[in-house]
Amino acid sequence: MNAKSFRGHWWLPGLSDDVAPGQLVVDESGRCALELVGSLDLCAGAALEHPGDPDAKAIRQERVRVIHGQVRGRPVTLLNCFAGDADGLSHRARSRIDIRVQDALIGAHVEHDEPAFSSAIVELENLTGWLGTEGQIDRQSNAEGESAALTRPDDLKAEIDGWTITARRILQPFHSEVSHAKASVSSHVAAYLVVRAPGPRPARDYHAIILEFMDLLTLASGRPCGQITLTLIHRENQVLRERDGSNYEIDTRVEAFGGRIHTAEPQSAGPHDWDFRFRCVDLSFAQIVPAWMRLRRRTADACNVFFGLQYARPTYTEARLLLVAIVADALSAGLGGTSPLKERGSYRNRLRELAAIPDQQAVHSIMADIEMWVRDLLQARNSLAHTGNDDAERDIFELEWVTSSLLTLVLMAQLGMPADVQRRAASTVLKPPWS
Template sequence: MSKPLLNESRVWRGHWWPPGEQDVAMPGTLTYRPDKGLTLELIGGWDTKVWEEVRPGVFETSDSEDSRRWPVLHGLAENREITLLDCLPTHTASRNFGPPDEQTIHVLTVLSGIHVDTADQALFTECHVAVEDLTMWSQSSVISGSLRTKEGRRNGTGYIVTEPVEDPSTIVNGVVTSLVHEHTLPHVENTRGGSVGRMRETRFVRFQPSEPWSLQIAQEHAKMVQDLLSLALNRPCGLLWTRLRMPPEERDYPEGYPIRDREIDLYAQQIVPAEPSAKAVRNRHALFTCEHLPFEEVWPRWCEVREQCLRAADMILGLRYAPARFIEGRLLTATGAAEVLHRALGKVSPPIPADEFSAMRRTLLEHTPDKYRTWVRQKLRNEVTLKDRLRDLAKLPDSEAMGHLVPDVECWATVTTQARNDLTHEGHTRRQSIDEVIVAVKVTSAVVVMNLLEALGVPSERQREIIRDHPELCHTAQQAHDYLASKPSPREPV
């Protein structure tokens, strides 16, 4: 069965109704557009107002926003059950105070192939997720080919073959997670204009939990795959498709009838548009692949790192998924990610030992006038400064790699801290040029990424290769030398 590519628009024409109210089903069209999400356009519609009896025999409508949405709607289109989740009417038209003539409803999520009554039902026994460049990142393929030569020159012959490869698998928290491949058999298509030979391979991650999942858990794991690829390839990677599975319907089947699990396709608006037909990322543009960290090793580590550093990872990857339009926003996000990551890693003790700080705080408060005591109590904090956190983050990954990326740690930490503080307190970076701020943001983001790679266990040799050979990080390191390194003072003339 073909996969529901999320970069392609879809249209379902059918009938739609609230759960348990099929007698009020309305004809309409459900449309999915990758850039706009899901919209249901009904011929007719349902009253969005809630009537309340304010006194005996007298009713008034409520303007509560909660009355203008449906958590779940059901539909039947193309002889397939469809569930619509988080439905909000955006347009309702009627004449002469009668029932709606037409209605437009914005839908957040669609499950094609099932009717569910609530979004939190634990139904799904498998979840399959495909993300851009997953095949390249896996560094393994069933397809191989070669051109033959004779006396050092191509002789017009060659071959393409398929050879089975083992799908790596690992178990994390009772969930069997596998990097699965699918491929078509060799096929020759003869046309009036000639012949074309075709083979296609794709990779996806398959989750097989020990207990059925809800939709939310499945979506969280799909996001984990997307985030891992976006970090590893240093670019936003879009979801290609997500497919869920559940046991077959409980009904009588004819003897010998092939019984298969039910397949449910998941549709939702994507922040990152997928381009499955675009050329794959080149190896040198990837920070790491399964060649550097095998899938069965990197996935358990990613689960641990993401749980420990979720907020920092979300913030730094957010700069790729939905980059801020202004450098000020990028500065606050990058420094915020660095601070949150350092706090999550827990690598530094407070500046003053806790017992000494408590004694000092108590003594200061005893000698503080009553009217200032609250202010002093709020200001006394035994916290590591942003500057200290940046210094420390620069020490954690491979020292040689970080020496190239941040040649002058003190200068970078000072410029970045001053820029963040000035922006926060005064609304502009008065002590740094725009070029210095841009480079500070790029270097800080790179330092956060390198610390995530270190936490994942990316080898030191690979970290050095990244800073030396990766086009973007190599350029960032060069800019750090130009803008964030102390210049020697010119000599006084003799």
């Protein structure tokens, strides 16, 4: 996304008489910063994070839950704001203050954690490729020429805990471009999700469920999949007036911005069909989405670290290897209640039990000897955890790759992916490139 700036006036909730001009800047990664000309009393009662805690003075001065604003006639809410550089000791003496903002909502005034939004519309990287274009594109060629047709498929819908997640695809009409040398005709297919809550929810609840879906796409594609755009739909519609004096209502759409661990690059080349470990055609959308979200929540500790490695990989292989070794242990604990992992035995036994979960032909495609892998990972984990050095004979880059691939197969198996899908992934995109 391109950088954006919003100039307007800003105040604390309940203190609309104390207003400061300033500019909200959203950079290419979505990170937000408010540059105030003048200052606000960030210690005022409406801004306190812990209003009843007498020991929270330092926190009060650093973090403000909500700042409201007005930009070009549009209401703006800034959530979880942190004061930074300023040029005075008190707010009355300041002529400038910089504030870091976790989330910016352009289009509505809401309070901290207010259940204000009924649904959300989100674009995610690689969603279109994961859903597939089978049945959408019909291309025919003969001696007389070529023809192509696009068909919009039906929506795909899944439900979990009262939430409804709908995948929709849109088609761009064919258009032509003419240059001095040639003429071209093109179109495209794009997908987005509509996330609808069982009742009005705060913005952070949508962030949580969207992150879970991003992790699903990251697992499926083998590359980080980020959020491209997010629009929240406010629970209250806008009421507009027709020329004849009658009223009509439209959705109140709120643009949401905020820094993320991975910055989406929607214009970059995406994976081909064969680059995915699995796609939506391998298991129905209605099955895979709730199954994944239940699995993701059951194994939250393991998945938080595992997907963190996908979104922002540490520089050193030693750090990555130690983290995947930790993920293996956490995944064993998370699966203990409903998988073959009945007892919390030794780390060595927990690794063996993990390796027994996926299809065994798929496992043997990524590692020839399970016992050797167990021994090598145990030795490497102990060496790295205790001394910070690795004295194993095995190449730790290979060991990290193989362990990550096995963890992927475990998640795929627990997700319900058929054996042939696991085998296909293991024999193509998961096996070490030098094997």
